[in-house]
Amino acid sequence: MCEFFGVRSGDSRNNNNIKSAIEALETDGLLKSIKDGRTYTLTLSKRAEQRKSVIRIQKAWIEIAKSYQSDDPNNSVSWMALLKVWLFAIQNHKDVVTAKEIAEELSLSVSIVKNAKRALAKDIKAINIQRKTEMIEDGVYRCLGCRIDATAWLNQEPSSPC
Numbered sequence: 391m392c393e394f395f396g397v398r399s400g401d402s403r404n405n406n407n408i409k410s411a412i413e414a415l416e417t418d419g420l421l422k423s424i425k426d427g428r429t430y431t432l433t434l435s436k437r438a439e440q441r442k443s444v445i446r447i448q449k450a451w452i453e454i455a456k457s458y459q460s461d462d463p464n465n466s467v468s469w470m471a472l473l474k475v476w477l478f479a480i481q482n483h484k485d486v487v488t489a490k491e492i493a494e495e496l497s498l499s500v501s502i503v504k505n506a507k508r509a510l511a512k513d514i515k516a517i518n519i520q521r522k523t524e525m526i527e528d529g530v531y532r533c534l535g536c537r538i539d540a541t542a543w544l545n546q547e548p549s550s551p552c
Contacts, residue, residue: 412430412432415438419435419437419438420434420435420437420438420441420444421433421434421435421438422434422435445477445480445481451542452473454514455469455470455472455473455476456469457469458472458509458513458514460505460509460513461513465505465508465509466505467502467505467506467509468502471496471498471502471503471505471506472506472509472510472514474496474498474506475492475496475498475503475506475507475510476506476510476516476517476540476542478492478495478496478538479510479516479517479538479539479540480540482538482540485522485537486522486534486535486536486537487535487536487537487538488534488535488536489503489504489507489535491535492507507519507538514542515541515542516540516541516542517538517539517540517541517542518538518539518541519536519537519538520536520537520539521533521535521536522534522535522536522537
């Protein structure tokens, strides 16, 4: 699991954070774990599967995010940040949202959110973005944010590699 998520398993701080997260999810009744030596087997509980905040993700979508490489060196983004923004887009119910609001919600920087949105919209084609503006005086507009619509749903197999 650590290898899959790119977490150094030898780092005791990471190990403690992972164990704490697993314990918290078990306490909430969302996760069941079996520990066999140093190996954990994790499964979602039925309670977790019924929650609307839990999004089922097909492994193929995670692989698309993990294998994403931008052609533009100025638009690099980690696959985990890409996936976080994608999940946000799927769960977003606001008509207008700013990159700053997304960044605060996901504990990411604004520039990472912008890079992830650009990658999801242009390269992966998983979201549509419509900028929302208002006129503040004759010929002068102010950006209010954007509307983000998910076009690729993570609970379905991708129709073709992105």
